[in-house]
Amino acid sequence: PLMVLASFPRMLVPGETLHLPVTVFAMEDNLKTVSLKVNTNDLFEVDNPEQTVTFSKQGDKVAYVDIIVGDKVGVGKAHLMVSSGDNSAGYDVNIEIRNPNERVYQTESHPIEKGQSWKGKLVFMDNAFGYQLKATVSRLPSINLERRVKYLIRYPYGCVEQTVSSVFPQLFLSKLTQLSDEEQSDIEGNIQRAIQRLNYYQRSSGGFSYWPGSSYLTDWGTSYAGHFMLLAKEAGYYVPSELLNKWIGYQQKMSSRWSFDGNASYHFDLEQAYRLYTLALAGKPNVSAMNRMRSNHRMSRAALLRLAAAYALINEKSTADELVDEAGKTSIENHSYYWYSYGSQTRNKALAMETYLLLNDKAKAYQLFKEVADDLGSSSWMSTQTTAFALYVVSLFSDNRQEENFVFSYRFDGNEESIESKKPIYSLKLPAKDNKKLIIENQSNQMLFLNVEISAIPNPGQEVNKANNLALMVSYHDMKGNTLDPKQLQQGKDFYVKIGVKSTALRNYKNLALSAIFPSGWEILNTRMVDVGKGLKSSYANYIDIRDDRVNLFFDLNHKGDSKVFYILLNAAYPGRYYQSPITCKAMYDNTINAATGGGMVEVDE
Template sequence: DVITFRLKAGSNIGIASVSVKAAAGDVNAGQHIELDVRMPGGLVTDVVEAAISKGEMWKQAIKFPGVTGSNAITLETARIPPLNLGKRLSFLIRYPHGCVEQTTSAVFPQLYLDKLLELSPDKQDKIQQNVKAGIGRLRTFQTTDGGFAYWPGETRAQDWVSNYAGHFLLEAEKAGYLLPLRVISAWKTYQRKKAISWGPDRTRSELIQAYRLYTLALSGAAELGAMNRLREERNLPTAARWRLASAYHLAGQPEAAEDLIQDRKISISAYRELSNTYGSDLRDKAMILESLCLMGRPEDAMPIAKAISSELGSTKSLSTQTTAYALVAMARHAGISGNSDEMKFAFSWNNGEEVAVSSKHPLVQMQLDAGDSSSGIIVVRNTGDTMLYPRVILEGIPAVGTETAAKNGLKLSADYFTLKGKPLNHTNLDQGTDFVVRVTVTNSGHSGDYEEVALSHVFPSGWEIRNTRMDMSDSDAPDLGPESDYDYQDIRDDRVYTYFDIRQGESKIFRILLNASYLGKFYLPMITAETMYDATINGRIPGEWIQVAEAGEGG
């Protein structure tokens, strides 16, 4: 006989255990099973901050944003205006969409973290693991001509990310990391060929070329002819002018570098790109700050550093490209500005013992124990002579059912069908049912076409994705109907990420084949879509509970 048991997960996350014991006469048997209980929702981050003068104390009640077991708390204290380092870096590392730009952005700032804060041996080891993994993954993006494509497997290299990924690899090599054979030599060949054949042909093409020339100069292979041609371009944009000046500086021609920037105001108009260079005015300012640091101009760098620090310290949504470059530039600035002012403070968490801290680094991060509490109290005392900017970064996964719908330039709808195309009730299905979800994404905004849109679709634990690429032959795969084109699709165990461009007013349809596999009640997380380089353009469908029932009991 087969006996089934219904189990109900508790409200906390973590490892649950089930013990089964059976006895028949003198015979006994048992089994211990561990189950990983997790929340299907996404991680959220809250920040509480203050500014405390010499001798002052900050006492703050804390409420965690997530369910018990999912929460984390970090105390970040700085003697410079806050960079929001913990939150910004966590955003880069945990960003789920793994294109070449985001892969590079996740690891690039980690090369310079030691300029900003003291790193424990464990933290240093973790950074090394992350950087090595990033270097390894970048190999999957390199094309046969030596450049880097936006998605793995694509055959055409993209100009900006070839600059960006190559720049990171050069800096990683300088930091002592071993690069795969021929990756840099092939990339240099590609960069040199593109530099020599360049002509202004699209928006920000001068910046793309200037960055290309900078990376070649950084690699010790400066293309002076191409640099001189770009220098003669009329009305060279500010960001391109400073990047080209950096290239001349690296090439050993400081007079040419100085001539380019002499008496030039640093002014960048506000903008944000969804593709091309994935840039923004803040990203360009960060690139200029990096140039100022390289050329040894700390006085000119200070006002830009303060402006970037203010943006990083705000709650404003920033793209991966902007976040990463801003952190890289600020770390470089910290490296040239010195550590003359020692920071001293003492703190206690949840009425525990007070801990004294002193550091000459600009910033100190300390991971605290969240425990099983839903709240707590943090106390920070400034025991030094400088102004301090403490902030508490709280992370956690909130309880299910708290999501809301949104239509911010993108409108989503999800419909469910049998394999024969008949509508069905997806909230109560028979075990073993194959079915199709059809998601329609519409560009409902008034800002033109959207590029680099990411559709994130996570499925409940009771459903399985039927990956027709892997588990079916062409003859066995059902006809799911017409589907819109996309740039790349990432099918994982419990979710599908789809990436595409969409014109204003256009609707795109994406279908996924699923199976109701496991009996029980499960939560279907919200479905979201957003432009990857401007998170304010988004749409979402709230989550809901679904049931997988015994055959004949669903519907």
């Protein structure tokens, strides 16, 4: 005769308050007084955990319970119990508590001479939670291994390049550092899932699209996916033969069709050289296409070095050496088209470094290794493509060097241990204790490098307004088009957000990502970006990713002043006080193009 129901959002954010409507059903006339109790785990606090609901006859009534989200993330659990006399009923809710902010890192690096030690106090950053503390001791210069790998794994989007980049260096991570059984199992699962996911990108031709299901094929992404599959298969992972054979057929066809008219950058010679490299790696070299490309003398330096790598793979060392010599003399670069291959100077250094390793030119490889390692070890932003290739070649370089084990000891928070490492990098996972002293002593006959990394997730913050080479305009409207303030809305109100993006520089903007994460108390109403109302039609986007709490849109802007406008239909569904993340837009492979606006707290009134 008693029943209780509650309607929760799909997720909540630390610091939010949910004014939870709880519906109590009394299905007999003699149930006059009903006790409502709410119990939760430690992720929630309840302002009014016990209430009395009175009935004059059978029916239903709504009681409101204020649930305050603490400063932890995880799964929040609430148990609602109603009772009257001998009658009772319960209702259980599990809800994800997540922080939309990205984890931030503070790192410091220190060389430690043989027989010397380093001492320092580790102090946490303010206004954050979820602290993690890691330290690595290495015979290699610091490469921020933990941060760079986590960046790839946690990257929020899922094009073919980012799917491959997230796992590409994981193929070789065990060569760089020690891994627990659990970590190794996680890596194996990540790699196998990525291989399975590649099925969604491969088209009937054998080429790979940039987004799953898209008709647009990406030359670089196709070669990159195949490169990964070949290395994964060599490492012992199962790669479906149909997936691989269709890719090989596509690469052979496209490499034979490719032509060169003398304009190196415009016709993407690096993409053809990489294609030929992957065929050579697969044991299916297109020698005629390689020779035809070699006969051209207007290739960019990066393409010459990648073609040299292809010749090195088929044991044509003298030809490869000639191409390397030519690369040293040319002044032609193709960096104007980095967007097409998702590249950068550091990525191209990594490609060149692999060529030198294949040719056993240790001096040139070492020089580039120092530059690539310096870039990895800095606090500078790197794209997913650059990060993945940089980590890959560092592992290749390390694997090519036979060096003795190194020994060090550490003291932290009452713990002390002496460690001998067989791998180039040893990772210390330290307890997250604030304001504690760490001591590292080098007990080896070589210099060691210490990297200390403190990370945390910032608490939900205030409004943000920044623009770099991009204009971002956001406004909110009711269904009649009138402007409204989203900071305070009535429960049940339908409204929409209008997001405008405009190019402000004299160049093409490729691979832009717009991310709109909405408050927990709002719901996204439409399943696709369709007409919100008369005359309100969103601009074309290359790909749309709609999730429970956010909409991600991916598109290009092709000239200065080019713009896009997007409309998203929303509903103020759950009363309470919620965090609104800034709406952001950025170029995924160029950190100089970005904008963000909005943020802060919003309220939904009952």
